[in-house]
Amino acid sequence: MPAERPTLSRVLSEYGIGAAFVLELTLFSVLSPHFATVDNLLNVTLQTSITAIIAVGMTFVILTAGIDLSVGSIVALSGVLTTVVLRADLPVPLAYAAGLGAGLLFGVLSGTAAGIFVTKFRITPFIVTLALMTIWRGTAFVITEGRPVWELPEGFSEIARARVSFLPLPTLIMIVVFALAHFVLTRTKFGRYVYAVGGNSEAARLAGIRTDRVLIQVYVLSGLLSALSGILLASRVNSGQPNAGLMYELDVIAAVVVGGTSLFGGRGTVIGTLIGSLLIGVLRNGLNLMNVESYVQQVVVGVVILLAVMMDRLRKR
Amino acid sequence: MPAERPTLSRVLSEYGIGAAFVLELTLFSVLSPHFATVDNLLNVTLQTSITAIIAVGMTFVILTAGIDLSVGSIVALSGVLTTVVLRADLPVPLAYAAGLGAGLLFGVLSGTAAGIFVTKFRITPFIVTLALMTIWRGTAFVITEGRPVWELPEGFSEIARARVSFLPLPTLIMIVVFALAHFVLTRTKFGRYVYAVGGNSEAARLAGIRTDRVLIQVYVLSGLLSALSGILLASRVNSGQPNAGLMYELDVIAAVVVGGTSLFGGRGTVIGTLIGSLLIGVLRNGLNLMNVESYVQQVVVGVVILLAVMMDRLRKR
Amino acid sequence: SGGAKGEGEKTIGVALLTRGHVFYRDLEAGLRSEAQKKKYDLVITSAEFDLGKQISQIEDFVTRKVDAIIVCPVDSRGIGPGIRKANDAGIPVFTADITATEGAVVSHIASDNIAGGRLAGEYLAKALHGKGKVAIINHPAVTSVLDRVQGFKEALSAHPHISIVADVNGQGVRDKALQAATDVLQAHTDLDAIFGINDDSALGALDAVEQFRREGVIIVGYDATPPAADAILRATALKADVVQYPTVIGTTTIQTIADFFSGREVPPIVPVQVGIIDKTALEKTANQGAN
Amino acid sequence: MASPLLAMTGIVKEYPGVRALDRVDFDLYAGEVHCLVGENGAGKSTLMKILGGAVQMDGGTIAIDGRQTVINSPVDAQRLGIGVIYQDFRLVDELNVAENIVLGQEPAGYGFLTALDRKAEHRRAREVLALLGESLDTRVSAGFLSAAKRQIVEIAKALSRNVRILVMDEPSASLSDHELNNLFAIIRRLKSEGVGVIYISHRLEEIFSIGDRVTILRDGSRVETGAVQGMDRRTLIRLMVGRELEQEFPKEDCTPGREILRVENLKAGMLKDISFSLREGEIFGIAGLVGAGRSELAHVLFGARSRDSGSVQLNGEDFDPQSPGEAIEAGCGLLSEDRNRYGLILQMNIRENVTLSNLRELVRGLVVDRRSERTVAERFAGQLKIKAPSVEVSVETLSGGNRQKVILARWLFTRSKLLIFDEPTAGIDVGAKREIYLLMNDLVRRGIGVIMISSDLSELLGMCDRIAVMCNGRITGILQRQEATQEAILSLATQFAEAEDYAG
Ligand SMILES: Nc1ncnc2c1ncn2[C@@H]1O[C@H](COP(=O)(O)OP(=O)(O)OP(=O)(O)O)[C@@H](O)[C@H]1O
Ligand SMILES: Nc1ncnc2c1ncn2[C@@H]1O[C@H](COP(=O)(O)OP(=O)(O)OP(=O)(O)O)[C@@H](O)[C@H]1O
Ligand SMILES: [Mg+2]
Ligand SMILES: [Mg+2]
Secondary structure, eight states: OOOSOOOHHHHHHHSTHHHHHHHHHHHHHHHOTTTTSHHHHHHHHHHHHHHHHHHHHHHHHHHTTOOOTTHHHHHHHHHHHHHHHHHSSOOHHHHHHHHHHHHHHHHHHHHHHHHHHHHHSOOOHHHHHHHHHHHHHHHHHHHHTTSOBOOOOGGGGHHHHOEETTEEHHHHHHHHHHHHHHHHHHHBHHHHHHHHHHHOHHHHHHTTOOHHHHHHHHHHHHHHHHHHHHHHHHHHTTSBOTTTTTTHHHHHHHHHHHTTOOTTSSOOOHHHHHHHHHHHHHHHHHHHHTTOOHHHHHHHHHHHHHHHHHHHHHHHO | OOOSOOOHHHHHHHSTHHHHHHHHHHHHHHHOTTTTSHHHHHHHHHHHHHHHHHHHHHHHHHHTTOOOTTHHHHHHHHHHHHHHHHHSSOOHHHHHHHHHHHHHHHHHHHHHHHHHHHHTSOOOHHHHHHHHHHHHHHHHHHHHTTSOBOOOOGGGGHHHHOEETTEEHHHHHHHHHHHHHHHHHHHBHHHHHHHHHHHOHHHHHHTTOOHHHHHHHHHHHHHHHHHHHHHHHHHHTTSBOTTTTTTHHHHHHHHHHHTTOOTTSSOOOHHHHHHHHHHHHHHHHHHHHTTOOHHHHHHHHHHHHHHHHHHHHHHHO | OOSOOOTTOEEEEEEESOSSSHHHHHHHHHHHHHHHHHTEEEEEEEOTTOHHHHHHHHHHHHHHTOSEEEEOOSSTTTTHHHHHHHHHTTOOEEEESSOOSSSOOSEEEEOOHHHHHHHHHHHHHHHTTTOEEEEEEEOTTSHHHHHHHHHHHHHHTTOTTEEEEEEEEOTTSHHHHHHHHHHHHHHOTTOOEEEESSHHHHHHHHHHHHHHTOTTOEEEEESOOHHHHHHHHTTOSEEEEEEOOHHHHHHHHHHHHHHHHTTOOOOSEEEOOOEEEEHHHHHHHHHHHHO | OOOOSEEEEEEEEEETTEEEEEEEEEEEOTTOEEEEEESTTSSHHHHHHHHHTSSOOSEEEEEETTEEEOOOSHHHHHHTTEEEEOSSOOOOTTSBHHHHHHTTOOOOSSGGGOBOOHHHHHHHHHHHHHHTTOOOOTTSBGGGSOHHHHHHHHHHHHHTSOOSEEEEESTTTTOOHHHHHHHHHHHHHHHHTTOEEEEEOSOHHHHHHHOSEEEEEETTEEEEEEESTTOOHHHHHHHHHSSOOOOSSOOOOOOOOSEEEEEEEEEETTEEEEEEEEETTOEEEEEEOTTSSHHHHHHHHTTSSOOSEEEEEETTEEOOOSSHHHHHHTTEEEEOSOHHHHTOOTTSBHHHHHHGGGGGGGEETTEEOHHHHHHHHHHHHHHTTOOSSOTTSBGGGSOHHHHHHHHHHHHHTTTOSEEEEESTTTTOOHHHHHHHHHHHHHHHHTTOEEEEEOSOHHHHHHHOSEEEEEETTEEEEEEETTTOOHHHHHHHHTTTHHHHHHHO
């Protein structure tokens, strides 16, 4: 995890997938006149921001050799909870505080629950978070009876639509989250412990690290960031959708792993995750821009992911 | 992996989840008058057979510390290929040979491809099979243009409906597949190597095991069994459905892991997988019989899986 | 449930396609409200687009010996084996919304998706004065959607100056539809209209259009769910919606079954009206409601 | 003389930043024991890995029976009759002892579906273990075994193959004399059967009792090859480290201060009635045969395992840590015997491994101060002579002994009041051992209490103020430095062994 100033060329060689990403950008610029416009590139970052933010939490979890399948359902339920509370008859600033608070708090609680099951009951993260995934999804449907929550206060949809100078707010949030996460992972004690626990949890425990606490913290982080994404998504679609975030878990894990993080823990970076997320986001965007048929798109996405990772491996030989 | 004669009590204590399963059976028998009938129990085995057969291949893959996300798409595409070939104007016995052959051959080829990417290009199995998952799914849609393949020869739907004495044929096939797999894993050189490669692949290599070959073989097995399931499913629904097997990968991995196989390789049994598959299958069936609302079902399924695995862990303390 | 059934009490098994879409929530609501009146017990399951699962659910109904089964098939042909199982057990089967082509079905209660798609196409053609560029926010994994798109394209084919420039997969859910629609708007700055294959798709497209502040793009949706109706009334880019009356499909289905139970003859196909509504139509019904 | 069984000539191996082997020549005759010695990181293991097909050489040739051969993989090596006991254990934790011993030698025929004869496997495994004088339960999973037992299985695995060339890379690092004698008996027998044995060890007395010839490597180059007979310990050490080494055990007398640890009637698992105390500035040795319970005692004191009853006081206060974290906070450190499994985070670099247990001290504000962290790591790397291009290289690339030094550095950096060293010098070269002893002197001088568990009796005798001897979970005696002799320890170490065996 060396992290001196990352220059472009350093990033490319270290985060191997970077070269594939640059190639992808170049290709789409040539192939579609609509691709390399400021507007579209901002658009891609806006679209990617939702899953990319989740991918940050997932990176922490996977670095500890865990996995979090509940992210997509947390997106849905946090969006639902936030919007439900927003609809309640509260004065405006309070409604927002309570709404956003409810969504984020739920993410934290879900993460805490996951962490406790993983550490105190020693249940494998896959099962714990799979169970939470179906439980939260079911709950979102029970609460809403399967209908979207709508008729929200005027300003809510502005959150995702706002711009800070030219940057969409979700993009800005994504950048901040990545920067913080990079800092935490490479510079702080907690980050170091995350790598240690993922690398060899028994050795980490014997080195005096409270491994259980570290594990709970990463699941809380993942829950919190998923909830944050869920709220942003709800704002984007100006409603709480119980079916939001379906299958996000696979997309997000794919981004993390394409970005070079090992599912066996102890190895990986959030910069890799950022590139992985963007690589996949740009791919979808580019193929849509080029009007590639949706069935064919699936095939192309699979092939490109395989090629990108292969390029990375061959170069590292 | 001790495997002397498994008596019921041995199975229960060794395959920890067995106790949870027995409890589940007892509960449903008490709660629903429709549950503990021969008909319904056969019905459950028939319903479970499709995913349980895939779960056998998945167990081998996971034992080597790999993963196969492509199973659901193989189910779809093998069903599509088989039915497409069956519709071609061939004399009956040849049509069946060619149809089933095409489906199974595809499974083998997909597995070979996965194995080669994993071993020769050293790409992590998650990415390889995720890519194949979207590629095959897309291909199935491209071939069929999104519409099911139907108007099949009369006898095709009989495959899944046939009974051998009182046993549904898919159930029988499932039993045979499990028995063979149990034998292979516990009694043969190949089985031993699967555990060795999953437990410590470097140690296995240094002991003179051709680890690459073992890995390719497990992916081929997983592909083949997925294709077999795909054909059974196609026969059951008497058509080739391009969207068949959606999300099977999660269901199947859940069954394997609930059954006690470690995602980190080297630990697990197919008997555990069988119990894991049945536990989940019975749960769905029982909840349907008890008229539990489908959203609530999701919640209950999640909670029960968590409890079952927790019971297992607490008992093993 | 599970207890001894009183005289005249009937249990009906329902195998829905999904419960993740508002259309089916409405259909289900129709089923429930009518069943409550008739004092029927409903056992509602949902296959979530998984045909194998749906067949298993029907098998579970057969095991339970329900008095009738309602299916919204995941696939018209593929559901055949499930229906035959029910036939073998002598349980009457009804299909709602989507037909079944194999096995014996007492009655099919539905609106016609191809016709609905055609309505959407014709509305757009008129609104565009026979000229323009159109995009489809599709979800081509579901038969009913394939039918809608087929009808839509048929209607447009009569208008040579209208071209379909994009056909993207929004997976029928609002967040994914939003993403797909955003890309379409990026690629086609001169886009005139969008057809969303259901309301989540149309509303996702609306989110995109509003976020781009793209004037002049019009959207037609499908299902006329309350949020969509609201958007139409607010004079947004969403101009019209194909209405099926899922609640009516639900209530009609139960009424048909009631007729069947009471020994009356029921028709093999019970049509439920489809239509298309725009702001004017909505305002009119609202006024009627007020009167 | 007949042509050698094995001739390796001009072997070159490069790693990024290191030339691990620089044109090394090495040969071996049938029926001889050829020892290989050298400092940590000299290239011994690398040479043997090349022979075993585990890694590929960058230059040079290998001839067997005078015929040039290519060894591209472990399979090739096996086919040529080469068996290797690797320094870092290569057992499959999930397989049981018998399965590990026969791994890769399952019967040929019917391809991979060949049925296994499990009874025969267990029989075979027991036979081989019996040769080593061990009666391990062959049904136990390897993951449950202690370091020493794993070592024995590793040896058995190699012995179970019919090899012509047997490589043993530090087989004795965690063995006690008892097991070692059995091992030597086997080696002598193999010799008489015409097997060529390559033996690597840092315990030089072993070289003199078993070796015929010895080759010395230094910094990847061969320094000398000669008959063991003509060589004495001093010369050997001089050739290895490149200078004279005065006094192997630089024990300093240090007057013990207050009592810092008192253990009374401790019971836990196999441990019974453990009582002893330790004073500031004291080095307290614990001797015993493999499986006597020494490591278990260490783990219990350190809070890594729970205790059943008894009391422990640290600095006069009750000490019952529920986790290693608590123990470390209270000022207790444990260097575990199995560095790869329980010590190092292999993916991390040297710097990160060294500072892991005491990051707190390096945190400024929110962040870990990279500069001072690096200074700390470099200081220890220098002090312990860790051989690596920089402290930023991953510990995975280090030689066995250098890995051990990294883990040692971690505990030196924690400023504990009580340090428990479990086999601290396993795999460490003579020169570095002396550095470690000097460091221990340093620690005691600062008033730290040291418990040293070791299977190397001469080291215990050389460095400890008192030596407790354990057998079957009990302390059978505590000897003062003056009364401690090899014989006295051995007799205490076997005191209960037989009696309890019969009882059990
Ligand atoms: N995979 C690797 N990558 C980089 N360097 C390596 C690698 N493996 C070994 N080395 C380096 O090669 C050199 C020789 O290591 P080797 O393991 O052969 O030493 P050794 O003589 O066996 O030492 P020890 O007595 O400590 O076991 C060391 O400097 C080591 O750091
Ligand atoms: N509760 C127990 N009951 C019986 N045996 C146990 C128990 N706990 C541990 N053992 C076994 O007792 C042995 C004690 O091992 P330990 O590692 O403490 O011994 P040691 O003296 O350090 O020897 P070694 O040189 O093998 O490390 C181990 O083989 C361990 O598996
Ligand atoms: Mg070595
Ligand atoms: Mg020990």
